[in-house]
Amino acid sequence: MSKSTDIITDTNVKTATLENPIIRGELSILEVQIRKPNVGTLRNLSLQDVLKWDINAVNTVLTRVTQPALNVAELNAMDVSDYTTLTVELTSFLVSAKAKSQAALMTS
Secondary structure, three states: OOOOOOOOOOOOEEEEEEEEEEEEOOEEEEEEEEEOOOHHHHOOOOHHHHHOOOHHHHHHHHHHHEEOOOOHHHHHHOOHHHHHHHHHHHHHOOOOHHHHHHHHHHHO
């Protein structure tokens, strides 16, 4: 019986690489993992606000789903391009595969 050498990746976790590290004491954070949010993660938030990239709503969700856990002050101090990278990864979890394929068809 042969063993598979394929690496199993967790589709519920994405890794974002930052261009500008987050400095936390002596730690320099260059990669942030984002866990797929569930409905409970979105409590007290409007899904519409998250999908519209409302900063307060996105910040709240990101503080709940990032590893290392980022705080609001760190998110607010981020370079816009790095913040956009995190937000794209986060919101990609919130759209169904069907909706993504339909959007791709409309833009091609």
